[in-house]
Amino acid sequence: MKRLMLLSFVFLLSGCSDIAVLNPKSVTGQEQAYLIWLSLGIMTLVILVVFVLFAWFTFKYRYTKNKDGFVPTDVKGNLKLELTWTIIPFVLLAILAVPTIMTTYDHSPELQADNREGADKEGTHINVTGQQFTWTFEYENGKTVHDELIIPEDETIVFHITSKDVIHSFWIPELAGKVDAVPGRVYTYEIKDAERGTYRGKCAEYCGIQHTNMVFNTEVVSKSDYEDYLKKPDNQDD
Numbered sequence: 001m002k003r004l005m006l007l008s009f010v011f012l013l014s015g016c017s018d019i020a021v022l023n024p025k026s027v028t029g030q031e032q033a034y035l036i037w038l039s040l041g042i043m044t045l046v047i048l049v050v051f052v053l054f055a056w057f058t059f060k061y062r063y064t065k066n067k068d069g070f071v072p073t074d075v076k077g078n079l080k081l082e083l084t085w086t087i088i089p090f091v092l093l094a095i096l097a098v099p100t101i102m103t104t105y106d107h108s109p110e111l112q113a114d115n116r117e118g119a120d121k122e123g124t125h126i127n128v129t130g131q132q133f134t135w136t137f138e139y140e141n142g143k144t145v146h147d148e149l150i151i152p153e154d155e156t157i158v159f160h161i162t163s164k165d166v167i168h169s170f171w172i173p174e175l176a177g178k179v180d181a182v183p184g185r186v187y188t189y190e191i192k193d194a195e196r197g198t199y200r201g202k203c204a205e206y207c208g209i210q211h212t213n214m215v216f217n218t219e220v221v222s223k224s225d226y227e228d229y230l231k232k233p234d235n236q237d238d
């Protein structure tokens with residue numbers, strides 16, 4: 001039975017070999033993957049220390065015959081130990097919090113204006129609108145396209161994300177983490193230096209009966225191909 005459980009665990013793990021989030025194709029994705037590995041590293045360290053101490057104490061203070069009737073002396077606090085187990089978690093949390101907050105703010109810059117036109121930041125600006133059950137992408141020259149996102153490689157793309165109805169979530173797992181698309185608000189989100197390729201995008205917030213079909217294709221192309229693409233007419237089908 002134990003072996004069976006172990007085996008099924010190995011099978012479960014083997015499913016993890018191709019996690020897009022851990023194999024990112026953009027600088028933004030790499031920075032986010034680094035945070036995942038950093039937190040995993042710190043958690044592993046903590047769990048190892050806890051488990052080793054647990055095993056050691058269980059063994060050391062186990063019941064044996066010659067401890068019969070033994071009553072340990074009453075200890076009233078230990079400043080050194082208490083300081084140690086207060087300061088170490090504090091330091092670990094700081095190591096985790098500082099890069100996480102810096103990266104988060106860096107990837108969601110505050111701009112002078114919510115909309116593409118008034119934004120002060122360098123890069124390619126694209127308005128993203130979620131609506132049951134489609135994504136609309138509006139480029140800098142006004143070109144508007146549904147469920148197909150074309151972006152230039154090796155550039156900073158600034159998305160201005162919003163929703164027309166309910167909360168959706170904009171997610172291209174191979175390029176960057178998800179961002180909520182909230183009606184009445186515009187969130188800015190940057191994807192830096194994407195590699196050329198085709199990636200799946202999806203809505204990552206359950207938004208209604210057709211939520212699963214709220215997907216889009218992302219194509220990262222060369223800068224000249226991107227310029228050519230902008231000149232082509234919209235593919236608006238409604």
Ligand SMILES: [Cu+2]
Nearest residue numbers: 203205207211
């Ligand atoms: Cu959805």
